[in-house]
Amino acid sequence: MDGTPTPLRADETRAHDLVGVGFGPSNLALAVALRDAGSPLSARFLEQRDRFVWHGNMLLDGSRMQISFLKDLVSLRDPTSRYSFLSYLHRRGRLQDFINLRTFYPSRREFNDYLGWVAADFADVCGYGVTVTAVEPVRGAGGGLSQVRVHARDAAGRDRSLLARNVVIGAGATPQVPEPFQSLVRSHPVPDGPQDGPLVIHSNGYLAAADALARAGRVAVIGLGQSAAELFLDLHGRGVAVDVIARGPAMRPADSSPFANKVFDADYTGYLYGLPADERAALLRAFHNTNYAVVDPDLIDAIYAIFYQQKVAGAERHAMLTRREVVTATARPDGDGVTLALANLDDGSREERRYDAVLLATGYRRRIHEALLQPMEPWLTGGEVGRDYRLPTVPGCSVGLYLQGCCEATHGLSDSLLSILPIRAQEIATALTAAVPADAQGDTIRMLTSAQR
Known part of the structure; x- marks a missing residue:
């Protein structure tokens, strides 16, 4: 062919x-x-x-x-x-x-x-x-x-x-997998069977591995959009300790206001198609926060409340690690989890953190x-x-x-x-x-x- x-x-x-x-x-x-x-x-x-x-x-x-x-x-x-x-x-x-x-x-x-x-x-x-x-x-x-x-x-x-x-x-x-995880990610995790290496999966395989994740000590969720928010809340409900790791500064609310939502109307398709390519691209950027790397406001409120109650209780079970870039992801020699090398985008410092499993809420191609x-x-x-x-x-x-x-x-x-x-x-x-x-x-x-x- x-x-x-x-x-x-x-x-x-x-x-x-x-x-x-x-x-x-x-x-x-x-x-x-x-x-x-x-x-x-x-x-x-x-x-x-x-x-x-x-x-x-x-x-x-x-x-x-x-x-x-x-x-x-x-x-x-x-x-x-x-x-x-x-x-x-x-x-x-x-x-x-x-x-x-x-x-x-x-x-x-x-x-x-x-x-x-x-x-x-x-x-x-x-x-x-x-x-x-x-x-x-x-x-x-x-x-x-x-x-x-x-x-x-x-x-x-x-x-x-x-x-x-x-x-x-x-x-x-198809799932979009960041380069540091490409050699580790699994397409089809077997929650109750023998595991070949650490549990690193994309969000599209989440429920199939949910029981195994519930047994993990600490899970890293990579991403800051809607899927990351939903995964965090579900893992929280299962009693799992979660670190949310992302390059962005904070979870941002999706713009679901009526006028912004008109970009999803069928008539808008014909309008956009008729524009020059550079004008199309500019409009797509302008309305990026209606769909990408954003979270429903009610989920943001729920997650913020969880972090606030942690402070009240004085026991920080979860962490929100924003402005961090995953530089490397390495399977631990003992086969027990993953070590992530994180770069702080604010001050350039680096640190290593160990996780029992990693969830990639990193979108699709x-x-x-x-x-x-x-x-x-x-x-x-x-x-x-x-x-x-x-x-x-x-x-x-x-x-x-x-x-x-x-x-x-x-x-x-x-x-x-x-x-x-x-x-x-x-x-x-x-x-x-x-x-x-x-x-x-x-x-x-x-x-x-x-x-x-």
Whole structure:
């Protein structure tokens, strides 16, 4: 897969109109939009996880959504859709009870259940336990490119492939791990099994390791944003001693005021996209504190109160180590914990601290699409993604390659969030329908995924 188009295989001569990479909220919203519109397009989605789950390891007790339930998969596009959050509550028999809560913000656990409820209705178009490994060009009869081959691997390690006229990548993000921790971090900690080295994990694996962390003597949480705050409070509730370590000077409140929140409105996407690149970048910086490295004010109040009560009691169980940079992270020779070398950014001094475990609340990177599309590079112009989220391609390529959640620089801060899912899904669905010839829509293909074996 070096970018050279490969010929069609004799047993795979028909293609899907759409193959979706990933089946999280973004591509789920697209599947809903296509079904609500009665679209004749044939679609298949491939999801790496073995079932639908949304941030499963951060479904903490008491954690709530930071956006209104009205920003569900459909309501901004069609409030009458049967896939709305209100419809979900009605079907679950909890509509009146939810009304009595007098809130726009459901628990994160309930919203995950809502998303799973919708996803269950699309089990026929999603293959779970399938990891997409590459999108490869396929040579057409006239030398152009009208189809691609999507390569994947199922849970048993078997290679699979299918053809597509369009690909929509909504594969989410990968944990961002600071350099000092890259040789130590674990992707899948085994809380109750033998451990190979110290317990250093990213926040996306938190609940899987929560019991092991509860047995730790002292835990370092790296970061100063919403995840760090939630992890601190959960560990505090489990009786764990925690040091919060970060380069920043303090936990800062998220700006959730009405005017600031307009940057997450669907109309703002078109406005921002129409600006010159330098003006876009300036606005993204100006509204940075609506989404990044900030914390809900009520959590800040709760954490401050905990530190204050420590002073009252005269027993400092936790520490807030701000303006500190982790220079090195070293596994202790006895295998019991990690030693962090910290640089004080105020006076330049250094110190070493020992921890039984480290939690990285250091955010995510959204670059999965780059590796998947590497074989397609000869067919891409390298220009900005289109307003309809389609990557620009060279003449002779009619394949549509769309991105969901990777376009913040052009489409705004809402691109990686839930705020615009229904509108973006509708825009991509419209573009897909317009791009696929009517006489080709609905073609089927023998799907070679683990879901049918």
